[in-house]
Amino acid sequence: MKAIRYHRYGPTDVMALEEVPVPRPGAREVLVKVHAAALNPVDCEIRKGRLSFLLWRFPRIPGSDFSGEVVAVGSKVRGFHPGDLVYGMSPAFQGGAYAEYVCVRRDRLAFKPATLGFGEAAGIPLAALTALQSLRDLADLQRGQKVFIHGASGGVGMFAVQLAHAMGAHVTASSSARNLDFIRSLGADVCLDYAITDIAALPERFDVFFDVYGNHSFGRVHHLLTPTGTHVTTIPTIKNIGRHFLRPFAVQKSKMVAVQSRRDDLDHLRILCDKGLLRTITDRIFPLAQAVEAQEFLETRRARGKVVLEVIPS
Template sequence: MYRKYGSPDNLKLTYLDKPVPKDHEVLVKVHAAAVNYGNLVLLRGKPYLARFVYGLLKPKHTIPGGDIAGQVEAVGKKVTQFQPGDSVFGDLSGCGWGGYAEFVSVPEKALALKPANISFGEAAAVPMAGVTALQALRDKGNIQAGQKVLIYGASGGVGTFAVQIAKSFGAEVTGVCSTRNLDILRTLGADHAIDYQKEDFTKRTEKYDLILAVNGYQPISVYKRALRPDGTYVLAGGSGAQFTQAMVMGPWISLTGNKKMSSMLQRQNQKDLFFMSELLETGKVKPVIDRLFKFSEVDKAFRYFEEGHAQGKVIITIAEAS
């Protein structure tokens, strides 16, 4: 838990009563949870605009944790989708957070059954990052088979999912990452990998139907030049300046030409969890785990995540599967 905004030093292990599920809720024994940007916003209270949602002077949600995976311990009397003993994974960002705990009680609509072919740690990596990539490519980007897709920041949590999801839709995928991550992109099935430390992708003559920017500090004008005349740019992560440009300049660029420039924020959606579950079960998507931390090392997990060099997802192991 944490009582005030600030550094990971504010996170303290605390004992609370075990939650009791309400009528439409499921009590989950949490085996693993993920670290992501949303949790960092909760902890730091930055950007400051987020405080209008999460609490102006102090945090409204004192237990962070959005992505979880675990086993159903008990169900409310009106729950229809799950029963005790089920292995589940889900996104708590739309229902109070609270995943960094041994037990959490959440609405059943926040969960899906965990595919049997992945671990709890792998399942915890999926909900927010995987669904962000899916919604950005499919819903905002309207991805189509045969399109040329560029993913900037392709080796991080969202990026590794985006590469695989784009390939599952039949796109030709180019990933942009650092030197040490090139092999990861090739393993994930990227058709082309660009090392931004050695090459500026904007200097290429190649134009793209869809660009997904997950990380980096490129101005919106750079991405615009790299698009085909009717191409689409979607921002799903990066610096504050990038988001400001996408929100302010994106609509104007879209109105004055055929290129579409937009930003997006992931929304909790059970149907999208089901969709991701199918991709996982069929092996079309495989979560990439960078590092596992113990529950007592949550502060260390946050510090490592903040360094910004994780290859895939950072996972906190809360309870071992029985």
């Protein structure tokens, strides 16, 4: 099969399209013929070697998010059969999605939303799971509560606004000026341009502050939280990890999300998509062979919604 691989950490041009063997599914794994894969910033972080203390085996096939068709299942897999259309998330440390075939554990994929194409479906898992697990599990966001979502127009932010809106929260969201109409269309009640708004000086108080972009730490915005409010960050700095674990009994919580690939949550997202309550916007689609260009675009941090690799042209 064709796959994007790299044999050392480095800039985007360490990645190349190579001919490699099709992986064989283990007893609890499913082999998927990939139609589309989606990019996430963690793909670039791993390629640059930022997680090299955890990941040192080469060659690596990058990519977590995929959609496609089941072609084989392991002997202990129930519920999936060849021909099923699926989407899912391979853990970032495992990767494998920038390829014509990927093997994943049976509990890390689900049936694809029927209303979405493969490219759209591939854009959902990692970013939408992050948004869901942050707002529902870490922040316990409730109907009627006020949430601030900072960095609302990228992959995670786009889903966070829609999920918070669907959960019945009052959503204040920030983006650059060019994306204000976009985040309003996703369900944000109040839309702020972060370039001209001093977010830390806002008079409102929020039950949840979700710092998706990662430059509004708990220390910077804790005074914007209600007395029992929760701050959630996506950025795994030592300080943020420390706060996550060292403040379990504090009334104001500071949490750091570490996204988990879970079939139940993927099923939940599929149902929301098929009911028309969740949509995904793809900024750009690249062919698999142009993974270098795709990652370079993602790294501009200007993508609106998702960046997708088309493995089988639709």
